[in-house]
Amino acid sequence: MGTEDIEIESRNLNLWYGDTQALKDISIPIQKNMVTALIGPSGCGKSTFIRCINRMNDLIKGCRITGKVLFEGSDVYENDVDVVVLRKKIGMVFQKPNPFPMSIYDNIAYGPRIHGTQTKRELDKVVEDSLKAAALWDEVGDLLDKPALDLSGGQQQRLCIARTLAVKPDVILFDEPCSALDPISTARIEDLIAELKHDYTIIIVTHNMQQAARVSDRTAFFLLGEMIEFGDTKQIFERPVEKSTENYITGRFG
Amino acid sequence: MIRQTRERIIEALLFASAVTAVVIVLLIMVFLFKEGAPFLLKFGIHAFCLGMEWNPIAMDGEPSYGIFPMIVGSVYIAAGSLVLAVPLGISCAIFLVEIAPPWAAAIIRRGIELLVGIPSVVLGFFGLVLLVPLIRDSFGGFGFSILAGSIILAIMALPHIISISADAITAVPETYKQASLALGATRWHTIRNVILPAARSGIVAAVILGMGNSIGETMAVLMVTGNSPILPEPLYDVLDPVRTMTANIVIEMNYAAPGDHRQALFATGIVLFVMVAILNAISHRALKSRMGEGR
Numbered sequence: 001m002g003t004e005d006i007e008i009e010s011r012n013l014n015l016w017y018g019d020t021q022a023l024k025d026i027s028i029p030i031q032k033n034m035v036t037a038l039i040g041p042s043g044c045g046k047s048t049f050i051r052c053i054n055r056m057n058d059l060i061k062g063c064r065i066t067g068k069v070l071f072e073g074s075d076v077y078e079n080d081v082d083v084v085v086l087r088k089k090i091g092m093v094f095q096k097p098n099p100f101p102m103s104i105y106d107n108i109a110y111g112p113r114i115h116g117t118q119t120k121r122e123l124d125k126v127v128e129d130s131l132k133a134a135a136l137w138d139e140v141g142d143l144l145d146k147p148a149l150d151l152s153g154g155q156q157q158r159l160c161i162a163r164t165l166a167v168k169p170d171v172i173l174f175d176e177p178c179s180a181l182d183p184i185s186t187a188r189i190e191d192l193i194a195e196l197k198h199d200y201t202i203i204i205v206t207h208n209m210q211q212a213a214r215v216s217d218r219t220a221f222f223l224l225g226e227m228i229e230f231g232d233t234k235q236i237f238e239r240p241v242e243k244s245t246e247n248y249i250t251g252r253f254g
Numbered sequence: 255m256i257r258q259t260r261e262r263i264i265e266a267l268l269f270a271s272a273v274t275a276v277v278i279v280l281l282i283m284v285f286l287f288k289e290g291a292p293f294l295l296k297f298g299i300h301a302f303c304l305g306m307e308w309n310p311i312a313m314d315g316e317p318s319y320g321i322f323p324m325i326v327g328s329v330y331i332a333a334g335s336l337v338l339a340v341p342l343g344i345s346c347a348i349f350l351v352e353i354a355p356p357w358a359a360a361i362i363r364r365g366i367e368l369l370v371g372i373p374s375v376v377l378g379f380f381g382l383v384l385l386v387p388l389i390r391d392s393f394g395g396f397g398f399s400i401l402a403g404s405i406i407l408a409i410m411a412l413p414h415i416i417s418i419s420a421d422a423i424t425a426v427p428e429t430y431k432q433a434s435l436a437l438g439a440t441r442w443h444t445i446r447n448v449i450l451p452a453a454r455s456g457i458v459a460a461v462i463l464g465m466g467n468s469i470g471e472t473m474a475v476l477m478v479t480g481n482s483p484i485l486p487e488p489l490y491d492v493l494d495p496v497r498t499m500t501a502n503i504v505i506e507m508n509y510a511a512p513g514d515h516r517q518a519l520f521a522t523g524i525v526l527f528v529m530v531a532i533l534n535a536i537s538h539r540a541l542k543s544r545m546g547e548g549r
Contacts, residue, residue, distance in 0.1 A: 056436060059432075111438065163437065167438060
């Protein structure tokens with residue numbers, strides 16, 4: 001492992017849904033301005049893990065957590081943590097594109113409005129900048145008043161990315177962002193992620209191993225709630241240490 | 255062969271049951287219009303609906319059949335009940351769906367079901383012995399009033415408004431909520447800016463349906479509104495008694511002699527029927543447009 005800045009670090013993180021343990025003793029350091037991919041078969045806990053980082057698991061009844069998730073040096077599960085501030089700094093893009101049933105403009109402006117940007121001029125600028133950063137401005141720049149739900153699936157997902165960028169986070173969590181998209185839209189999102197990592201720390205959960213290999217710098221392999229292996233993406237895909245990692249990436253199960 | 259015959263018979267029976275419902279509605283309509291329409295045409299729709307005086311048994315001179323005060327009475331009480339029931343009902347629906355822990359939601363739902371089960375005459379009785387004296391003592395006037403009618407109707411409309419709004423709120427995709435929270439919105443901000451707008455058409459439908467029910471309600475209202483077929487004076491005085499169209503029919507049907515008087519009551523029924531049908535159509539529209547949004 002390099003000595004780069006560590007932005008997020010989970011330490012001995014355990015999580016239970018009721019009596020079922022979904023995460024077992026997960027410790028991963030996430031480097032700043034890098035793309036970290038989480039791979040593994042369905043139900044292995046990778047989505048659950050990223051939902052711990054911005055505390056989206058708080059919404060689930062019966063969910064219990066031990067251990068720490070350090071963000072900028074302090075535990076996000078401390079009592080005095082303001083989740084509003086936390087989620088502003090750690091944005092999230094979901095599996096299925098989920099724009100609000102509002103205009104494109106209002107979708108992007110939704111976050112900034114929450115966090116105190118009110119004037120029309122400021123909002124206009126945030127909307128334009130975010131859409132440009134999400135490589136969507138050329139397609140929808142003239143259609144800002146149109147309903148977001150009229151866009152194609154790929155455009156909707158880039159809109160959701162733009163919406164996340166609009167609140168100026170430090171970290172973006174991608175939860176299988178391409179699983180509902182066609183190959184061309186997927187390629188555009190991957191290009192976008194490569195672009196965004198210059199300014200953001202990115203964690204991406206994916207089912208698609210080629211995708212992990214293409215976009216990420218680091219990869220963690222999850223299996224049945226445990227993190228089996230973590231390292232440079234190249235190493236994980238070319239010389240995995242663990243047998244189960246090798247079996248998974250060579251397609252023997254999954 | 256026997257199996258096929260049996261199949262056909264069952265289908266025919268089911269078809270017959272479905273047709274029965276429609277036929278009954280049609281027959282009621284035909285009857286209503288047959289009894290009321292000739293009078294309506296003779297007396298004039300305009301004169302009937304906008305006439306200010308209701309005096310069917312005139313001792314001296316021409317009887318008059320103006321139901322405008324009763325239309326106003328019905329609309330007034332229905333609107334008043336909505337003013338009370340809508341904010342309360344929507345707040346309760348939000349609490350039920352978004353905030354209440356399961357055990358509290360279960361208790362509230364049970365309570366709402368009970369409320370539906372109370373016969374309207376019992377509510378009317380409750381209004382008569384409790385509400386009317388309370389209003390008389392607190393605000394003056396007779397006690398029998400628009401206010402009393404509105405409160406009783408609000409209690410009756412509440413469970414319907416709550417359950418339809420709660421359905422509409424439940425139908426808002428979870429993903430909207432997650433997206434909003436993930437952007438750093440608070441729960442209340444999410445409810446107000448994402449969930450309620452997305453559920454809007456369902457809530458509107460609930461309100462209009464509630465209005466339709468309220469206008470059609472009879473017994474409870476009859477018992478607490480004082481039943482005087484004149485406009486409130488001044489018009490905004492909610493402590494004045496009024497008579498609704500439904501009450502008009504119930505009160506006078508007993509002694510209305512066959513002829514104009516009786517037919518005028520049927521004509522009142524036609525006006526009521528048309529108003530409720532329009533409200534139902536609007537609420538149906540609103541519900542349908544919600545389906546269209548769910549892409």
